[in-house]
Amino acid sequence: MTAKRNAGWLKVVGLGPGAEALITPEVSAVLSEATDAVGYLPYVERVPPRAGLTRHGSDNREEIRRAEQALQLAADGHRVVVVSSGDPGVFAMAAALFEALEAGEPAWRGLDIQVLPGISAMLAASARLGAPLGHDFCCINLSDNLKPWALIERRLRLAAEADFAMAFYNPRSRARPEGFERALEVLRETCGPARLIMFARAVSTPQESLSVTTLGQAQPAMADMRTLVMVGSSQTRLIERTAEGAPWVYTPRSVSGADV
Amino acid sequence: MTAKRNAGWLKVVGLGPGAEALITPEVSAVLSEATDAVGYLPYVERVPPRAGLTRHGSDNREEIRRAEQALQLAADGHRVVVVSSGDPGVFAMAAALFEALEAGEPAWRGLDIQVLPGISAMLAASARLGAPLGHDFCCINLSDNLKPWALIERRLRLAAEADFAMAFYNPRSRARPEGFERALEVLRETCGPARLIMFARAVSTPQESLSVTTLGQAQPAMADMRTLVMVGSSQTRLIERTAEGAPWVYTPRSVSGADV
Numbered sequence: 001m002t003a004k005r006n007a008g009w010l011k012v013v014g015l016g017p018g019a020e021a022l023i024t025p026e027v028s029a030v031l032s033e034a035t036d037a038v039g040y041l042p043y044v045e046r047v048p049p050r051a052g053l054t055r056h057g058s059d060n061r062e063e064i065r066r067a068e069q070a071l072q073l074a075a076d077g078h079r080v081v082v083v084s085s086g087d088p089g090v091f092a093m094a095a096a097l098f099e100a101l102e103a104g105e106p107a108w109r110g111l112d113i114q115v116l117p118g119i120s121a122m123l124a125a126s127a128r129l130g131a132p133l134g135h136d137f138c139c140i141n142l143s144d145n146l147k148p149w150a151l152i153e154r155r156l157r158l159a160a161e162a163d164f165a166m167a168f169y170n171p172r173s174r175a176r177p178e179g180f181e182r183a184l185e186v187l188r189e190t191c192g193p194a195r196l197i198m199f200a201r202a203v204s205t206p207q208e209s210l211s212v213t214t215l216g217q218a219q220p221a222m223a224d225m226r227t228l229v230m231v232g233s234s235q236t237r238l239i240e241r242t243a244e245g246a247p248w249v250y251t252p253r254s255v256s257g258a259d260v
Numbered sequence: 261m262t263a264k265r266n267a268g269w270l271k272v273v274g275l276g277p278g279a280e281a282l283i284t285p286e287v288s289a290v291l292s293e294a295t296d297a298v299g300y301l302p303y304v305e306r307v308p309p310r311a312g313l314t315r316h317g318s319d320n321r322e323e324i325r326r327a328e329q330a331l332q333l334a335a336d337g338h339r340v341v342v343v344s345s346g347d348p349g350v351f352a353m354a355a356a357l358f359e360a361l362e363a364g365e366p367a368w369r370g371l372d373i374q375v376l377p378g379i380s381a382m383l384a385a386s387a388r389l390g391a392p393l394g395h396d397f398c399c400i401n402l403s404d405n406l407k408p409w410a411l412i413e414r415r416l417r418l419a420a421e422a423d424f425a426m427a428f429y430n431p432r433s434r435a436r437p438e439g440f441e442r443a444l445e446v447l448r449e450t451c452g453p454a455r456l457i458m459f460a461r462a463v464s465t466p467q468e469s470l471s472v473t474t475l476g477q478a479q480p481a482m483a484d485m486r487t488l489v490m491v492g493s494s495q496t497r498l499i500e501r502t503a504e505g506a507p508w509v510y511t512p513r514s515v516s517g518a519d520v
């Protein structure tokens with residue numbers, strides 16, 4: 001029993017945005033060694049079933065309970081993989097796991113725990129569109145489930161003042177349809193109506209869709225919970241293609257003294 | 261000749277931070293199909309040599325010339341891979357490629373161009389340390405080669421005011437030893453000496469080293485050009501391990517109204 005306990009481990013892994021070809025070999029190897037896969041049900045279902053693997057899918061907003069379950073399984077000697085979409089460190093399970101670790105059983109702190117990175121939705125969406133995050137940028141979760149709206153608005157205003165390109169996770173849900181509308185109002189006020197905004201939905205999956213417009217033209221309904229939204233800096237530019245396809249969007253590497 | 265021209269393509273790919281197991285299968289497939297690999301010499305050398313592949317390594321700060329060379333090769337019918345370390349869209353070759361595309365031959369706009377994401381140094385370093393970017397964050401290139409120092413300082417002050425966690429690329433080079441010292445001074449002034457700072461050097465390579473300290477204890481010499489530096493938000497926390505290894509660092513997902 002002691003030997004079995006010592007053999008347990010817990011790895012928090014990123015499955016990337018959807019396509020198999022975007023899962024790192026490091027993560028694929030771990031998925032094939034695990035005895036237990038723990039996570040939000042749609043992500044757990046991305047782990048192929050096989051003999052010797054138990055898949056524990058749970059509901060959204062169950063992150064802490066799910067993390068505790070994973071830690072206890074590892075403490076009991078299981079080889080546990082906690083799966084996130086994208087990268088586990090960007091608005092995903094890694095932070096929840098450490099919250100549960102800090103508040104939980106002291107023995108859990110001796111477990112073999114690793115976080116393995118994945119291709120985040122932000123990097124995948126940026127690649128598809130060109131290089132909109134090619135200069136300094138920030139990344140903000142627009143959900144006010146876990147922080148007050150006032151903080152989100154303050155960060156939007158400061159990010160605009162800093163002239164960061166911006167990537168937004170969780171822009172809009174059925175439970176909070178008005179939040180993204182308020183975010184767009186703040187952005188229009190601070191960045192002006194001509195600023196570029198990009199909507200990248202379900203990148204690398206069969207449901208992928210991309211659109212590029214301006215803050216003046218953007219409508220709240222252009223985003224849902226599967227959409228990664230990006231807003232350019234003042235320097236972000238379009239290049240029309242002569243081949244088919246949407247224009248490229250990129251943020252140049254240079255800012256001259258005159259632009260500051 | 262026309263058929264050959266049409267068969268050319270250009271893919272800007274990310275090789276991840278160093279380990280083979282962090283290169284996506286999508287990128288590996290492209291490396292095996294390319295006729296030409298173009299990039300900064302140390303990155304081009306990460307592409308295994310083989311018959312039918314010409315490797316074009318160039319010096320640092322040659323990004324635009326390198327991008328033009330890659331575009332011309334693709335226009336001539338070659339299958340060209342432009343390689344970056346990490347992710348190509350984060351302070352790497354993708355933005356340079358689009359700068360060259362916009363300023364270059366009109367015919368280049370009809371080329372088959374794709375950007376393929378990679379595991380960025382920021383995501384790899386964050387995973388190694390725990391989840392320091394688990395809440396809203398920003399990402400700033402500290403090099404003043406391509407932007408004035410005044411803009412860097414302004415962004416540092418606004419990022420501190422927004423209480424973002426921060427990831428810094430290119431903190432320090434032999435050519436600019438004083439820039440990082442000034443950045444540390446601004447951060448100490450705005451975030452206080454107790455704020456956590458992390459140095460992650462050459463993550464996933466045999467030269468990997470990690471350290472966690474406070475702004476009050478941090479020294480400029482702790483970073484070089486291979487170091488990804490992160491500074492926590494006011495909420496970022498340590499968890500000591502009972503097993504061997506550095507403490508975990510994470511930023512909780514929640515901020516209560518009282519903290520705003």
